[in-house]
Amino acid sequence: YQAPEAYVQTNVVGTQNVAAACLRHGARLVHTSTSExxxxxRTVPITEEHPLQPQSPYSASKIGADMAALAHWHSFELPVVVVRPFNTYGPRQSARAVIPTILAQLHSGARQIRLGSTTPTRDFTFATDTAEGFLAAARSEAALGRVLNLGTGREISIGDLAHRLIAASGREAEVVTDPGRLRPGGSEVERLLSDNRLARELTGWQPRVTLDQGLRETSAWVAAHLDAFAPGRYQV
Known part of the structure; x- marks a missing residue:
């Protein structure tokens, strides 16, 4: 929201540059999209045929990037697969994401967990599962020219997630809403839940790490690397 032009340059122009380079060098492109x-x-679970809705400058730039990648498949026969991960999380995730935000607050001793809206739901996929999905997409001839969702097919609200993280961390805290962390009303994505059947069918991929397993591993990593976070500051 603070630098929308940068997202257009990075995601749209950047994807055009990468696709052109792949075309020059005879490379296959696995393009990173997003569930955003x-x-x-509008309907759940979300299939790859779901309408695209640019509810933020970021999502608009990623829609443009997806189209640039697929245009190279249609126009130049560049081997392209578009992969749409649903809320990847795990160790080493950016401090501005919701799971490390909550865990950093917990492991710093906070008794109140400050969040934006707690009602939206998300389909959280552990990083190793997402990585395996990318590799499976890269190996699949059947996936060329297609869009694939990488998600677990399960959703959880941000509020319920916070309570699961409190349990995973072994801490005690309450969840409170911080108005400064709320997104603009029209841009808040209220529900994301993947239909991952196409990825399963075309690549043989399936997620393996349960949410509780992933949250415990991520909690342990954040606790061991707390100096990498600024728990009291909202990361933008």
């Missing part, structure tokens, strides 16, 4: 391109779910 779907916006708030």
């Amino acid at each position: 391109v779907y916006g708030t779910a």
Whole structure:
């Protein structure tokens, strides 16, 4: 929201540059999209045919990037697969994401966990599962020219997630809403829940790490690397 032009340059122009380079060098392109391109779910679970809704400058730029990548498949026969991860999380995730935000507050001793809206739901996929999905997409001839969702097919609200993280951390805290962390009303994506059947069918991929397993591993990593976070500051 603070630098929308930078997202256009990085995601749209950047994808055009990468696709052109792949074309020159005879490389296959596995393009990273995002579930954010779907916006708030109109129907669930979300298939790859769900309408694209640019509810933020970021999602708009990723929609443009997806189209640039696929245009190279249609126009130049560049081997392209578009992969749409649903809320990847795990050790080493950016401090501005919701899971490390909550864990950093917990492991710093906070008794109140400050969040934006707690009602939206997300489909959280552990980093190793997402990585395996990318590798499976890269190996699959059947996936060329296609869009694939990488998600677990399960959703959880941010509020319920916070309570699961409190349990995973072994701490005690309450969840409070911080108005400064709320997104603009029209841009808040209220529900994301993947339909991952196409990825399963075309690549043989399936997620393996349960949410509780992933949260415990991520909690342990954040606790061991707390100096990498600024728990009292909202990361933008």
